[in-house]
Amino acid sequence: MKAIIFITSAFLVLAGCQQSDDSENKVTNSTESHGMEADSSDPQDLAQFAIGPNGEYQTDGFDALKFLTTWNFNNLPKEERSKFYKETTLADGTLLREYWFNVEEVTIEVAPGVFYPAWSYNGQVPGPTIRATEGDMVKIHFKNNSSKPHTAHFHGYHSDSMDGTGGVPEDKIMLPGESRIYEFKAEPFGTHVYHCHSYPVSQHVAKGLYGAFIVDPKVDTRPKADKEFVMVMNGFDTDFDGENDFYAVNTKAFAYNYQPIKVKTGELVRLHLSNMLEFDPINSFHLHANFFDEYPTGTKLEPDNFTDTITMGQGERSILDVRFREPGMYMFHSHVAELAELGWTGMFMVE
Numbered sequence: 368m369k370a371i372i373f374i375t376s377a378f379l380v381l382a383g384c385q386q387s388d389d390s391e392n393k394v395t396n397s398t399e400s401h402g403m404e405a406d407s408s409d410p411q412d413l414a415q416f417a418i419g420p421n422g423e424y425q426t427d428g429f430d431a432l433k434f435l436t437t438w439n440f441n442n443l444p445k446e447e448r449s450k451f452y453k454e455t456t457l458a459d460g461t462l463l464r465e466y467w468f469n470v471e472e473v474t475i476e477v478a479p480g481v482f483y484p485a486w487s488y489n490g491q492v493p494g495p496t497i498r499a500t501e502g503d504m505v506k507i508h509f510k511n512n513s514s515k516p517h518t519a520h521f522h523g524y525h526s527d528s529m530d531g532t533g534g535v536p537e538d539k540i541m542l543p544g545e546s547r548i549y550e551f552k553a554e555p556f557g558t559h560v561y562h563c564h565s566y567p568v569s570q571h572v573a574k575g576l577y578g579a580f581i582v583d584p585k586v587d588t589r590p591k592a593d594k595e596f597v598m599v600m601n602g603f604d605t606d607f608d609g610e611n612d613f614y615a616v617n618t619k620a621f622a623y624n625y626q627p628i629k630v631k632t633g634e635l636v637r638l639h640l641s642n643m644l645e646f647d648p649i650n651s652f653h654l655h656a657n658f659f660d661e662y663p664t665g666t667k668l669e670p671d672n673f674t675d676t677i678t679m680g681q682g683e684r685s686i687l688d689v690r691f692r693e694p695g696m697y698m699f700h701s702h703v704a705e706l707a708e709l710g711w712t713g714m715f716m717v718e
């Protein structure tokens with residue numbers, strides 16, 4: 368483990384030292400951001416400097432481990448949560464789930480000591496995970512607190528005025544400082560995504576405006592999951608040349624190498640996996656020493672596939688169900704090896 372961490376840290380810190388001349392899109396290195404002294408010419412120094420005592424790196428406040436199991440702001444204390452999420456039962460018995468989202472420009476840490484000027488929903492990339500049950504009403508109050516026009520386009524059924532593309536006049540693109548509401552019924556059940564659809568969409572997605580949108584089936588005949596994890600595959604073009612320099616699941620390169628995902632033998636682990644990677648046409652997910660049931664898009668109650676590797680284009684997603692037979696450390700990564708080497712690699716620690 369230590370060897371893997373050292374090699375990957377050294378490599379990615381080296382890669383992150385590329386600097387852009389574009390002042391608006393400037394990537395800061397950790398020396399500037401922390402205001403502490405480190406010799407940026409020595410990748411080992413920077414790696415030690417950036418990674419915490421438990422293997423974590425989260426100087427931007429984004430905890431990749433917590434993100435796995437966070438939806439509907441369930442990570443926040445009750446009072447704080449009520450600022451972002453509210454449930455109301457309507458007169459006809461329908462559950463209304465309301466969300467409050469802000470579009471904000473923030474600096475995020477995409478690899479130890481590598482900072483990226485992102486565009487975000489609520490200050491995080493991926494944005495907050497929305498989770499509803501089939502038939503619920505979902506209402507999102509959006510405010511654009513950034514300097515560019517943005518939207519939110521949800522996959523799923525909705526009217527054209529709620530499409531988040533500006534395709535009809537009622538479907539308002541939010542200019543800086545503007546607000547609007549998106550409202551629709553949560554359907555069909557499945558693991559979906561949402562993302563900004565302002566133009567150029569490639570830029571708005573690459574900068575970080577996307578998240579997971581899970582709709583659980585009303586009647587669920589699948590085996591009950593013991594643990595569920597949200598995984599959004601993504602990447603970051605930190606030198607702004609139109610190609611990604613770092614790849615990950617849930618933003619932080621190698622995060623689940625530093626902090627492996629803990630599960631138990633025999634329990635059913637359900638992954639809600641989606642691909643929001645810009646610039647690269649193909650992404651994939653491969654699990655070592657095991658096989659999983661795949662429910663493509665999560666829209667059926669029976670798996671369509673039993674495999675150890677799946678391939679996805681942007682916007683595709685799947686539910687993956689897996690049980691581990693033996694304790695141990697099990698790697699998962701993109702089977703596009705270049706992506707794996709540039710950050711999209713993690714570990715399950717099976718106990």
Ligand SMILES: [Cu+2]
Nearest residue numbers: 517563565571
């Ligand atoms: Cu946008």
